[in-house]
Amino acid sequence: MFLNKIPRFLDYVGNLFNKRMLFWFPAILICSFFISGLCTSRGPDEKASSLKNDLTEVIQGGISDNNWWHANSLDEVRIILSRYYTGILLDQLSQDCWVFIQQPTDWYCQDSLTDIEIIRQDKSQAEVIALLKDYNLLTGESRAGDAKYVLIKTEQGWRICSARYNWPQESEGELSR
The missing domain is CATH 1.10.287 (Helix Hairpins)
Structure with missing residues (x-):
């Protein structure tokens, strides 16, 4: 039934x-x-947070990745630095780092990123103020400084194309690249 x-x-x-x-x-x-x-979908706060994380990762890597010290050629230095830098700045830093590697020098400082503030940003470019800390491994002293970075969006992601450093306790004043 x-x-x-x-x-x-x-x-x-x-x-x-x-x-x-x-x-x-x-x-x-x-x-x-x-x-x-x-x-x-991500809201504006999430997108800004994601952008800040992406930019922080690139800047932190550019500051703290010391793998280039062990490079065996200028091309190898360039490959390592290209994870963080691009354009003329990449060319200049690669050359400077390669010269540094070839000299009998020691490096006793460790730099770190404290925080960043995005001051301007669009789809393909961002300007960032970064707070930095430089720690002397021999004396234990540290100093604070800041940097203004310009990053551009490339096919590989965000890359630093300009950097201007300011270490207030330095007699030469500002260093820029």
Whole structure:
């Protein structure tokens, strides 16, 4: 008896779907896609936070990645530094680092990034003020400074194309690249 009612029930549901739901089903489907898109899209605060994280990662890497010290060629230095820098600045830093590697010198400072503030940004360029700390490994002294970075968006991600450093306790004043 119950089995006889199943086909009739399925016919009723099919007719209901074909007639009444022909309009409502696509409308509900479209609304659900729209609502799920709103729930999963990032708001302005999240986008700004993501941008700040991306820029911080590049600047921090440019400051603290010392793998170039162990490079065996100018090209190897350039490859390492290209993770963080681009353009003329990359060319200049690669050359300067390669000259440094070839000299019998020691390096007793460790730099770190304290914080950044994005002062201007669009889709392809950002200007950032970074607070830096320079720690002398021999004396234990540290000093604070800041830098103004200009970063551009490349195919590989954000890269530093300009840097201007200011260490207030330095007699020469500002250093820029």
